[in-house]
Amino acid sequence: METTQSKLDNQISIAEKLDIELREGNEERRKLLNVVQELKGNIRVFCRVRPLLKKEILDGNDNTHIETSQKSIEITNDCNKNVPYTFDRVFGDTSSQEEIFTDVALLVQSALDGYNVCIFAYGQTGAGKTYTMEGQGDGVEMGIIPRAMKLIFQKSEELLKFGWKYKLSVQHVEIYCEVLQDLLNRETGVKLDIRTAGGVKNSSVWVHGLTEHEVTNQNMVKSLLKQANQKRATAATNANERSSRSHSVFMLKISACNELTGEQHTSVLNLIDLAGSERVANSGSSGVRLKEAQKINGSLSELSNVISALANKDSHVPYRNSKLTFLLMDSLSGNSKTLMVVNVNPMKKAVNETINTLRFATTVNKCNIGTAQKFIK
Numbered sequence: 536m537e538t539t540q541s542k543l544d545n546q547i548s549i550a551e552k553l554d555i556e557l558r559e560g561n562e563e564r565r566k567l568l569n570v571v572q573e574l575k576g577n578i579r580v581f582c583r584v585r586p587l588l589k590k591e592i593l594d595g596n597d598n599t600h601i602e603t604s605q606k607s608i609e610i611t612n613d614c615n616k617n618v619p620y621t622f623d624r625v626f627g628d629t630s631s632q633e634e635i636f637t638d639v640a641l642l643v644q645s646a647l648d649g650y651n652v653c654i655f656a657y658g659q660t661g662a663g664k665t666y667t668m669e670g671q672g673d674g675v676e677m678g679i680i681p682r683a684m685k686l687i688f689q690k691s692e693e694l695l696k697f698g699w700k701y702k703l704s705v706q707h708v709e710i711y712c713e714v715l716q717d718l719l720n721r722e723t724g725v726k727l728d729i730r731t732a733g734g735v736k737n738s739s740v741w742v743h744g745l746t747e748h749e750v751t752n753q754n755m756v757k758s759l760l761k762q763a764n765q766k767r768a769t770a771a772t773n774a775n776e777r778s779s780r781s782h783s784v785f786m787l788k789i790s791a792c793n794e795l796t797g798e799q800h801t802s803v804l805n806l807i808d809l810a811g812s813e814r815v816a817n818s819g820s821s822g823v824r825l826k827e828a829q830k831i832n833g834s835l836s837e838l839s840n841v842i843s844a845l846a847n848k849d850s851h852v853p854y855r856n857s858k859l860t861f862l863l864m865d866s867l868s869g870n871s872k873t874l875m876v877v878n879v880n881p882m883k884k885a886v887n888e889t890i891n892t893l894r895f896a897t898t899v900n901k902c903n904i905g906t907a908q909k910f911i912k
């Protein structure tokens with residue numbers, strides 16, 4: 536007759552076998568997830584059209600010049616010609632924050648698996664960039680940043696049983712007219728500068744003077760985002776105007792270590808709300824406004840130059856030509872996964888800007904950054 540001890544040994548050995556299978560299954564899942572991501576391409580472009588706002592409807596605006604389907608958006612231009620643009624995904628004006636995030640979630644998850652990820656919101660002022668990235672409140676209108684953090688906390692908890700331990704910390708920086716400001720430092724006037732370490736090819740970038748905040752739950756993230764918004768608002772006479780003209784970069788640094796296998800990796804999830812992309816010539820600017828507009832247009836075209844240089848595998852990638860690309864140098868290199876969410880203003884009077892936006896997005900969409908690699912320590 537089987538003794539209690541041998542029954543117990545038997546159960547333990549079954550449990551150990553299942554545990555190994557589970558861990559191997561998890562490895563399989565991570566590999567598969569990466570293959571899916573690679574097949575989809577390491578640079579992807581989504582397009583999102585926001586709905587007309589109540590006031591815009593009352594003012595007699597219409598959006599009949601825009602037609603969308605799953606992967607394409609067609610614009611009727613001023614000459615009544617239909618011009619189609621195709622992207623990895625197009626979200627029409629009834630799409631919810633949840634729908635957008637469903638298509639972003641895998642990318643966010645791959646940051647936990649050790650890949651650098653950049654998600655940009657691009658588009659003219661008022662096109663819905665901040666709504667897409669931050670959203671509103673704690674419910675259905677939550678945007679990509681709070682949803683991404685919620686998913687990261689949830690997944691990192693689940694991965695504990697596979698031996699993974701994560702350290703998560705947040706930095707949040709604003710770039711206004713090529714000057715960096717720490718949105719999470721209550722002290723004002725601290726000068727920040729971007730520094731590099733290592734050789735030309737393998738250098739790593741950090742911002743000297745930028746504060747870093749470890750986070751362990753969603754409430755901590757919420758209060759940091761609130762603090763950042765307050766700081767952004769007090770730095771300007773008109774908060775909306777200032778935020779339209781600056782880039783906001785939310786950076787989540789992830790350090791992972793597996794206590795069972797000894798594996799370690801680090802990665803950064805960058806969530807970026809870009810400055811409004813309207814052209815200088817159209818904005819009728821002069822003085823300070825003209826200088827601002829030139830700097831914005833300059834840094835957005837440097838971003839596109841960097842992406843094209845990476846796609847063409849040029850020997851020189853002009854990261855240092857703008858603060859934004861310099862700051863994101865590590866995250867935009869061949870080791871990263873990038874998503875550009877192009878936000879479209881639905882008003883007919885914005886049609887020319889919309890076409891410019893979609894042309895820019897088409898250039899980005901043609902790029903293929905190559906296969907992402909993890910940074911294994």
Ligand SMILES: Nc1ncnc2c1ncn2[C@@H]1O[C@H](COP(=O)(O)OP(=O)(O)OP(=O)(O)O)[C@@H](O)[C@H]1O
Pocket residue numbers: 584585586588658659660661662663664665666667775778779780810811878
């Ligand atoms: N998908 C959407 N559903 C409902 N309302 C939206 C949507 N997208 C944007 N809005 C609303 O449209 C207005 C402009 O959006 P938002 O502030 O996000 O634009 P933006 O591109 O970030 O502008 P800026 O460049 O000035 O920061 C806001 O009132 C926002 O709440």
